[in-house]
Amino acid sequence: MSKLKRVVKMPVQFAKETSFAPEIRKILEHLVNDPDREGLARTPERVEKALRFLTSGYRMDLRRVVNDALFRVKYDEMVIVKDIEFFSMCEHHLLPFFGKVHVAYLPKGHVIGLSKIPRIVDVFARRLQIQERMTQEIAQTIKTMIDPAGVGVICEARHFCMMMRGVEKQHSGAVTSAMLGEFRSRKSTRDEFLALTGHSPG
Numbered sequence: 108m109s110k111l112k113r114v115v116k117m118p119v120q121f122a123k124e125t126s127f128a129p130e131i132r133k134i135l136e137h138l139v140n141d142p143d144r145e146g147l148a149r150t151p152e153r154v155e156k157a158l159r160f161l162t163s164g165y166r167m168d169l170r171r172v173v174n175d176a177l178f179r180v181k182y183d184e185m186v187i188v189k190d191i192e193f194f195s196m197c198e199h200h201l202l203p204f205f206g207k208v209h210v211a212y213l214p215k216g217h218v219i220g221l222s223k224i225p226r227i228v229d230v231f232a233r234r235l236q237i238q239e240r241m242t243q244e245i246a247q248t249i250k251t252m253i254d255p256a257g258v259g260v261i262c263e264a265r266h267f268c269m270m271m272r273g274v275e276k277q278h279s280g281a282v283t284s285a286m287l288g289e290f291r292s293r294k295s296t297r298d299e300f301l302a303l304t305g306h307s308p309g
């Protein structure tokens with residue numbers, strides 16, 4: 108298998124295709140005393156549709172997402188894609204967390220089409236997640252796909268489970284990072300990435 112074809116293999120998980128709208132309706136019965144009112148009548152179906160979309164990353168095939176947009180290059184300077192918006196769902200509360208992801212890597216013979224990086228982010232954001240794992244998964248995927256000299260991913264997010272429930276509001280903004288290869292071993296590389304994304308090198 109050529110290096111270009113050596114794209115990360117992800118288990119494509121297919122959830123049960125039967126409707127779970129009746130279960131959403133049961134949840135509504137626990138929450139309100141008039142689950143039959145007009146405004147709630149079609150809510151179970153809408154919630155099901157929304158949840159299926161918000162977890163559609165489980166059913167995406169990374170190879171198709173990237174669609175062979177891996178290119179051979181001589182370029183070996185840092186590639187950086189900043190401010191990639193994402194929306195995800197915290198797996199502890201099924202509430203949204205959202206923010207920005209910054210991705211950088213040092214090519215070692217191959218690059219990924221720039222427009223594919225936000226799509227890789229979506230594959231992992233549209234799952235039940237914790238921010239730390241999502242950050243690692245994005246970095247590991249790029250490492251596996253193009254075997255660069257290093258990968259750095261920074262994720263800045265705000266969590267509804269903290270903001271809405273009135274707990275730990277001061278920590279509602281969280282920053283996570285994954286530094287692989289030269290982003291881990293070379294301080295100057297890491298510092299360049301941090302500076303380019305508005306973070307002070309630590």
Ligand SMILES: [Zn+2]
Pocket residue numbers: 197198199200201202266268269
């Ligand atoms: Zn949560």
